[in-house]
Amino acid sequence: MNTSWFGLERSLERAAHHRSIGIIGIDLHERPSGLASASREDGGYGWPEWLDASMGRGDIWFGDEVGGHLWLYAAMPDGIADEEEGEPYLRGLARRVREAMIAEAGRGGGFGAGLGGATTASVNETPFQSRHRERGIGCALLRDWKTSEAKDIVYEGVQKAMVQIRDSRVDQQEWDLRLELDRLLAESSIRSVYQPIMRLVDGKTFGYEALTRCPEGSLFDGPLALFRYAEKSNRAFSLDRLAREKAIKHCPTLGSVQKIFINVTMGIMNDPHFVSGQTIRLLNERGLFPGQVVFELTERSSIDDFEAAKKILAHYRSQGYEIAIDDAGAGYSSLQSIVELSPDYIKIDRSLVRMADQDEMKKHMLRTFVRFAKKMNIRTVAEGIERPEELRLLRAMGFDYAQGYLIGRPSEYPTAMYPGAIPKV
Template identity: 55%
Template structure:
C-alpha cells in the first residue's frame, strides 16, 4: 500500500476468543465460514479506490490495513478505535447469526488497533511492529470500546466537563420550607460511554483515576454554587477510596473555597460507599483532619451500603443520609418504619442529624417527619437544578 506524505496507515486486528472454541463443532464452523464471511463483508464495506484498504491473514486472525488522513495522532487513533469498534460489533452480530443462528456464549470477536510508526525506515519492520501492537491491544474483550471510553474520560478531565446540579435539602423541624442546604450532584456531558456519574466513577477506578475525577467533581461543585447563603450547607460527595490514593493532597479544597468566598463551615463531605472502607484507622485520621478545619461529615446511602452501620460507629458522622430504598413507601411498610425508627434512636444517642433521601410522596414526608427525621430531600421537595435557589 503506497502512502503519500499526507497519509498514514492504520491496522485493525480481528480474532475470535473464548472457551467456546474448545468445542469441536464451534471450532469447525469458525474455520469453515469466518474467512469467507470477512472477505465478503470487506468487499461490501471497502472504501472507493482499491489501494485504500488491504488485508492480511495469519491463520484465522485478520489484519485490515487502511489509509488514514495525516492529522494529529490522537485523532487518527480515535478514528481507528471508532471504526474498529463499529466493525467488531457489526461483524460479530452478523457472523453469529449466519454461522450459528444467534449468539454463542463464551465466544467473542476481539478487535485491536495500531498506527504504523513513520520513524521505522523498513516497511517490513513497520508492518511487523504495527501488527504486534494491534495483537497486544486486542487481547481484551472490549479493547476498542475501552480505548474510546478512556479518551472520553481524558476529555472530561482536560476540559473540566463535569456539570454540577444542586438538589435542595429541606429542614423538617423548623416550620419553614427554606432549604437547609444543597447536595451537589455530577452530570456527564455524554451518555454514550457513561450512563451517568456512577459509570464514570466506576471506569475511573478501573483506570486508577478515581481521585482525579473526584477532585474535578468537587471543584466544579464549589465553582458553580453561587447563591449559597451564609447559613446554608453544601453537601459534596467524596469516595472512600480517595483516602488511600497516593496522589491525594489535603488542603486543595480549602484553597478553592477561599477563592469563592466560602469556608469549610459551608461544606459537608458525604462519604459514599461504592466499596467498603478497609482501613477505618486511616479514614478516621483523614476525617479528623477535615473536622479540625471546620468541615462536617455525612455517611451516604445508610441502609444500602456495604458496611454502613460500622461506618457510623467508627466514623461518628455529623449526618446520616438514609437511602431512598428505605424511604420509598415507608408509610406502607412496617419493617421500613422500624428500621428508620432504629436509625433515629441511634442518631439521638450519637448526636447525629438524619437526612431522608428520595422523598417523592407527601405521605413519605409526613411519616419521616413524625419519626423525628430532621432533614429530607427528593423530587417532591425539589429536583436537581444547575443553579442554587
C-alpha cells in the first residue's frame, strides 16, 4: 500500500487527540500451526476498513503495511505511562487483532500472505498452541511522540517491536515465559495462600504471612522462578503490585491486633504507586488499617543505598505500617539490613532453625539473635519449624513468634493451628 513512512503523517493528526500512544507490529508471515495460507490475488488489503469493521473501536488505527508486517497505532488509556504497564496492554490489543484476522480467514475473507484459514482458538487448544498463536507480535510505547522528532521516536519504536518479533521466533522458551508472565498479569491469575504465625507465649494466632502461588499448569515451577523472571524482564513492579492486591483482598479475617505479613522488595516500596490510594483502598475494603500490615523485606533485590531506604521506611512507618527483615541469618545482606534499618521484626531463616535442638552452634546463634533483638526492642519470628523439639527449644530461648509446617501449612483458607504444636511447660 502506498502510504507515508509507517503511516506517520496520517497518524499524527489522529494521535494528537491522545496523551500517549503505542505502536504494534504483526508479522503477516507468522501463522499458528495448522492454519492454511489464504492470500488475495491483488496483493493488497483494505486494512483501515477492516479494522473499523472487525475491531469496532476507535483507539487503534492503521499505520502501514511494510515488508510483510502490519503496523498499527494505539491510544493508551489514562494512567498507563510506562513500558512495564504499556507493553502488556499493547500486546493484548495485538492478540485481539490476530484473533480477528484468523476468524476472518475462517469465514473465507482471506488476507495477505500468511493469514490462515481457521476460526478462533478452539476450546481444546493446548497452552503450547495458544502461546504459539502469539508469535510474530511486537510493540512499543512511543514516548514524547509529540515533539519535532516524531519520526525518530516512531523509528525507535519500530526497531524495538522488530526485535520482539525476531525474538519470538529465535528463543522459543524465553518467549513462552514472557507470554506466560504477560498472561498471568493480564488475567490476575496468581493467588495468595496464608501461613499462620503463632504467638509463643500463649499459642494463639498472631497473624499470617501471605505467599504467592502460580496457577496450575503454569510454565513457572514456583513463585521464586516467577518473581526472578519478572525482575529480569522489568515486570517486577506489576507483579509485586498484583501479589499485594491479592494478599490483602483475600486475607483471612483478622482480629484487631492480628497482622498480615506481605513480602515486598525495597525497590517496590520506592514505587510511587505502592501505597498512594490503592493499598489504603484495599485495606479499607477489608476493614483493615495500616497498623495490621507488616511489610516483609525479601532479598530478591539488594539494598544499595541504606540512607535512602531509611527515608522510604520512615515514610511508611509514619502511616502505621511495620517492617520485618526476612531470612535473617541466611546471609550477610540480611544482617546488614537489620543493623541499618532497625526493623520491627526479624524472621530467622529456617536453615538456622532446622534440627537446632541437636546442633550447639545453631543454638548459640539463635540465642545471640534473641538477646540482640530484645536489647533493640525487635520482635523475633522463627521460620521453618517442622518438629516439636525445635518449637520447644525456641520457646525456651525466648522467641516471640513461630511459623512452619508443624504449626500450619500455607492455605487459601487456613484453619486452626495444629494443637499438638503448642509446647507443654
